Amino acid sequence: MNFSAGPGASDHRPSAPARLMENPRDLVERPSRKRRDSFGMLDGLDEDRSSCSTESSAGSGASSPEDSEDEDLGGVTQLTPSSSSSLTLIKTNGQVYTYPDGKAGMATCEMCGMVGVRDAFYSKTKRFCSVSCSRSYSSNSKKASILARLQGKPPTKKAKVLQKQPLMTKLAAYAQHQATLATVKASNAQILSVEVFDWGRYLGGGDVMGAPVSCFKHVPMGKSWGDIGEGVRVEVPNTDSGLPMKVYWIAGIIKLAGFKALLRYEGFDSDSTRDFWLNLCVPDIHPVGWCAAGGKPLVPPQTILHRFTNWKTFLIKRLTGSKTLPPDFSSKVQESMQFPFKKQMRVEVVDKTHLCRTRVALVEQVIGGRLRLVYEECDDGTDDFWCHMYSPLIHSIGWSRSIGHRFKRSDVSKKLGGQMDAPGQLFAKVKEVDQSGSWFEDGMKLEAIDPLNLSAICVATVRKVLADGYLMIGIDGSEAADGSDWFCYHSTSPSIFPAGFCEINNIELTPPRGTTDKFCHSLDEKLDVFKALVFFFKSKTIIKNCLYMCPEPKLMSLHS
Structure with missing residues (x-):
């Protein structure tokens, strides 16, 4: 079913056809050829569906879209109604233009930033690609409508940014964007190729909450998920079209x-048989327009x-x-997939065979912020x-020496070509702690999560106090004689607690191996002066839980 847009009063340019259906050169060589539907809706169905009828509409005058303000919805764009019945696409002679390489004969719209053949632009000055852009520029108003979106008109907010940028800046940015897009597309293809779990089947009809x-x-x-x-x-691929093309x-x-999103095609209303x-964040998801x-x-x-007989009205x-x-949703996804x-x-990472020391490892892969590390030797x-790039297990080169942590020297004498030390600012930062006055000391007792x-x-037991608030912790009753299983915790870590924490929270405390006493209620008597004081644990949550001093909780406004 084809729809024809009425000719505009000021510029009589044919609308862009479906790219897959016709060769743009044919339309340039035969300008008298019948104009296609400005929506690109149902293009090619005359050849593939004998049951589909043809509708056309024509108008003698062009009407401009109603002025409407774009609302900032934080992650979504509001679609507003329009009174226009015939809007011309920013395309010329059926040709879909992309950014050129700076050759002569091209022009850039000062309103929306569209690049195209200069002779095809509106007015004598060739400053704008269409009547709509010319009027929007002169009145400095925001024009957004459903028809404009369906016909591919760039949003005004985006356009205002584009018109302030010189052409060469936009060309350079576009070239960089294309290079990034190719890299991300290849990376996504690799990731999706190994996905075997069918989340759609597991989630079913949406009864499970994610x-x-x-x-x-x-x-x-x-x-940046927004609203x-x-x-x-x-706009998504139509898998129920019955056509050979996409x-x-x-x-x-x-x-x-x-x-993951459960989607339903427009027109199915309450019918969920075709939900999918x-x-x-895949490339097949696009905004309307x-x-x-x-x-x-x-x-x-x-x-x-x-x-329906008139899908345009629908x-x-x-x-x-x-x-x-x-x-810009697609570009935001691509940017978020770029990791430092x-x-x-090269990084320093915990030696998985000797938890008490670190060693040098090389980053071999970065996927979704997760790093595949290979030891240098x-x-x-x-x-x-x-491990994740924010994991406390990895550090910059030189970190171990700076705090006094054990370190296994690499057998590799020098870095190979292409290798470089990861900059320090890429790693997760720990909170600074005030070590003045009383502080942790070697031999103090505490409760800690077993890293194994x-x-x-x-x-x-605190086995060694390092610099910058770091501690070497050993699990009583299961320590190796050489201390190879000591583990490094920061003093602000939520994995260490003062003596008595398990008792007041009714948690079973694992006693040292070889003992038969229950430590849930008598640990305080056995530790005497060697227990770590609550004062040393800077986490306010832990302190309040231990001393039953947590005040009455206050509700927080969701809009704050």
Whole structure:
């Protein structure tokens, strides 16, 4: 079903066709060829579906979209209604233009930043790509509408940024963006190729609740997820088109579970038979308007094709007042997938065979902020393990010497080509502690989580006080004679506690190996003067829990 947009009063330029359906050169050589639907909707169905009828509409005058203010929704973009019945795409002669290499004959719209053939631009001055951009520029107003989005018009907020940038700056930024996109795409392909677990089948119809992405500040998009939630509209591949080529349709988010979204195509209403799960951070997810901007066809699912005869009117009515992804959502995802740690960076990391010391390791892979580390002396790369880039197990080169920690010197005499020490600012920072007055001393007793058995809190001893608030801790009753199983904890670590912590919280304390006494209620008498005082533990939460001094909790405003 094809829709034709009426010709504008000021510029009579054909709308952009679906990129996959026609060769742009054909339209340039034959300008009298029938104009395609400005939405790109149902392009090519005349050839593939005999049951589809053709509708066309024409107008003698052009109307401008109603002025409307874009609302900042923090992660989503508001779609507002428009009174325009015929808006011209920022395309010329059916050609979908991309950023050029600076050759003559090109022009850049001073309003939206679109680059195209100069002769095809609006007005004698060729400053703008369309009447809409010219009016928006002169009145400095914000124009956003559903029709404009479906026809690929860039948002005004983005445009205002673009018009302040010189052409060469934008070209350089675009070139860098393309290089980054290629790298991320290859990386994502590698990651997705090894995914075997079907989250969609496991989550079912949405009855299971998934933790939202905004809860995880250390993951990609964790700090910029915004208001993405149920009801947001996106453009996704249409798997129910019955066509041989890849086409798209608009879908709404029904349920969110982490990065995964349960989607339903527009037009299915309460029918959930075609619902499907899709990761919102994959390349196939786009904001409303992406198809028209890139010359991609919007095609309704064939299951519901018979329900409406005018899909253009249906979309305008359905999308009025709804939200979509911000236009830069894809670039934000790509940026969030870039991590400061790079391959062949050198770090100091805990020796997994001797927890009391560190050794040099090389970063071999960086995926999702997780590092695959290989010890420097390992030639075949098999002596490896994974940890997060914010893990307290890794440190900058020279860290061990600076605090007095044991360190295994590498047999490698010099760095190989391409290797470099990871900058110190990349590592997680620990809180500074006030060591004036009373402080930890060698031999003091305390309670600590066993690093080899994280479910157990054990009786432990401070074996060595290091610099910058670090401590070497040994688990009583199971220490090696040479101290090779001592573990380094910072004094602010939530893994160490004062003597008596387990007792007041009714937690079973693991006694030293070989003893039969219950330590839950009599540890204080056995430790005497060697127990670590509560004063040394700077965590206010631990202090209040231990002394039963926690004040009445206060409610915090969700908007604060």
